[in-house]
Amino acid sequence: xxxxxxxxxxxxxxxxxxxxxxxxxxxxxxxxxxxxxxxxxxxxxxxxxxxxxxxxxxxxxxxxxxxxxxxxxxxxxxxxxxxxxxxxxxxxxxxxxxxxxxxxxxxxx
Amino acid sequence: xxxxxxxxxxxxxxxxxxxxxxxxxxxxxxxxxxxxxxxxxxxxxxxxxxxxxxxxxxxxxxxxxxxxxxxxxxxxxxxxxxxxxxxxxxxxxxxxxxxxxxxxxxxxxxxxx
Numbered sequence: 001x002x003x004x005x006x007x008x009x010x011x012x013x014x015x016x017x018x019x020x021x022x023x024x025x026x027x028x029x030x031x032x033x034x035x036x037x038x039x040x041x042x043x044x045x046x047x048x049x050x051x052x053x054x055x056x057x058x059x060x061x062x063x064x065x066x067x068x069x070x071x072x073x074x075x076x077x078x079x080x081x082x083x084x085x086x087x088x089x090x091x092x093x094x095x096x097x098x099x100x101x102x103x104x105x106x107x108x109x
Numbered sequence: 110x111x112x113x114x115x116x117x118x119x120x121x122x123x124x125x126x127x128x129x130x131x132x133x134x135x136x137x138x139x140x141x142x143x144x145x146x147x148x149x150x151x152x153x154x155x156x157x158x159x160x161x162x163x164x165x166x167x168x169x170x171x172x173x174x175x176x177x178x179x180x181x182x183x184x185x186x187x188x189x190x191x192x193x194x195x196x197x198x199x200x201x202x203x204x205x206x207x208x209x210x211x212x213x214x215x216x217x218x219x220x221x222x
Binding site: 006032035036041042043044045046049089091093095097098099100101103 | 209
């Protein structure tokens with residue numbers, strides 16, 4: 001069951017510009033949302049999270065926005081850097097955690 | 110370093126064989142999760158154990174099984190291997206404190222020839 005969806009399998013952005021990665025969910029019981037970053041041949045690592053009581057959380061160049069009415073969240077990376085090139089997974093938590101399929105971000109120098 | 114360890118890092122075996130993947134969770138974490146990632150696809154949740162008991166099951170084939178031992182390490186057993194089982198297998202662990210954020214190991218790359 002695809003409770004968490006990342007509809008864009010890939011995204012290419014120029015260095016210094018904004019990267020916006022999107023995620024949709026269907027289960028209204030989800031109340032905590034996370035973004036993970038994954039480099040090739042490594043395990044995913046936690047990047048940033050947001051509770052459902054908030055609509056925005058910021059950590060340096062990374063900001064996550066949550067729109068509960070639309071069941072949509074997004075990750076903004078500003079400015080994008082080549083080292084940000086990776087696969088980004090959206091995850092949502094209720095009693096357990098469900099992951100999206102991932103979006104491959106490529107930041108071109 | 111997430112604190113989650115997985116062995117072996119790489120495994121090459123033939124079709125029809127059986128393998129065991131091992132995972133040690135972060136110190137203090139009671140939950141262990143297994144995921145499969147095939148050909149740069151998403152993370153497919155296989156199974157979760159909590160303190161030795163099976164907690165949740167995802168898209169795990171009947172040829173696959175797992176267990177969590179009293180010392181909390183976990184093993185994923187894959188049998189009657191097929192070419193399509195070639196993938197990265199990740200283990201993750203989480204604490205008992207909400208929101209149960211998961212920490213991933215480096216993965217085991219399984220190649221079935």
